[in-house]
Amino acid sequence: MTTSLYIAHQTATRTRLRLHGYRETPADVPAAIATLIATLSGVDAAEPRPATGSIVIHHPELSVDELNEALHALPLDWDEQVAEPPVQPALMPLTGGLAGADEWLHENSGGRVDVHTLIIVVMLSLALSQAVRGNIMAPAASLLWYALDLLLRRGGQPSS
Numbered sequence: 040m041t042t043s044l045y046i047a048h049q050t051a052t053r054t055r056l057r058l059h060g061y062r063e064t065p066a067d068v069p070a071a072i073a074t075l076i077a078t079l080s081g082v083d084a085a086e087p088r089p090a091t092g093s094i095v096i097h098h099p100e101l102s103v104d105e106l107n108e109a110l111h112a113l114p115l116d117w118d119e120q121v122a123e124p125p126v127q128p129a130l131m132p133l134t135g136g137l138a139g140a141d142e143w144l145h146e147n148s149g150g151r152v153d154v155h156t157l158i159i160v161v162m163l164s165l166a167l168s169q170a171v172r173g174n175i176m177a178p179a180a181s182l183l184w185y186a187l188d189l190l191l192r193r194g195g196q197p198s199s
Contacts, residue, residue: 042072044118045117054095054096056072056093057091057093061089061091069094073085073094076113081101081106082098141153141154162189166186
């Protein structure tokens with residue numbers, strides 16, 4: 040088989056292999072590779088996942104090292120240089136954007152305003168707006184609570 044593989048993820052009893060360039064790989068190749076891997080002693084199942092170009096191997100009786108040794112003994116092409124891209128936390132873009140906004144506010148207000156202060160002012164304004172409209176129970180109370188909590192956590196100290 041000419042499709043190169045790499046180990047994308049491993050735990051003690053489960054391994055995920057990925058096919059390099061799987062979008063150009065014929066649809067029957069992942070199933071054929073999974074069938075070959077399933078013949079290994081100690082492998083309970085090898086499930087092809089053609090949509091993601093991966094093969095999930097369940098190997099409760101084999102250690103990671105034993106499985107890797109058995110896999111590399113098969114007539115498969117291994118690409119040891121491919122690595123999974125690092126996972127970026129979902130809120131990282133938002134955090135970065137808030138940091139930039141915080142810097143901008145701090146610079147343009149002479150150090151008097153930051154994102155934290157702005158959030159407190161907005162939440163207090165929303166709480167008062169809801170209170171004036173007669174929505175005192177849930178929205179106004181919640182917004183006021185959160186604004187006061189932020190204010191108390193900050194302790195009146197300027198952000199650094």
